[in-house]
Amino acid sequence: MRVVKPAVYILASKWNGTLYIGVTGDLAARVSIHRQDLEDGFTKRYGVHMRVHYEHFDTMLDAIAREKQLKKFRRAAKLELIEGSNPQWRDLTSEVQNWRS
Template sequence: MRVIKPAVYILASKRNGTLYIGVTGDLASRVSVHQQDLSDGFTRRYGMHILVHYEHFDTMPEAIAREKQLKKLLRSAKIALIETDNPDWRDLTSDVQAWRS
């Protein structure tokens, strides 16, 4: 049985490129939507398909609070957060897909 947890995530267009911070109840599905350009908007326009950071939470209000916190950070702090756990800016999509199974 698949367990779905709320998550905050950061997508990038490339290393040190344009960043997008979002929140979702189903990370694997949401990242798939972004990567397939199935939604119009910012991520599609700027080609943000690389999942570079994510955090899971027990509740959606916790995830939303964290999203708001991350959006207020300076760009340098966002990059530092990404590089703490993902210094090579590796696409983490396969990790999320494996977790989803």
């Protein structure tokens, strides 16, 4: 049985491209939905599929609070956050898919 944790994530269309910030209770499942374009919306419309940043939280309330905080950041601060943990802008999808507690 896998244990899921709330998470905030940032997707990008490419290096320094369009960004999307989301929150979910199951990051691996949500990543799969985005990657396969299973839902119409922003990420499908703009080709925002690269997972470039994510953070796990103990509660959904904490994750939602962080999502709201990140959405208020200026673009430069979002880029700085991504590059602080992922300077090469690697797609972290496989890391996320393999993540389990």
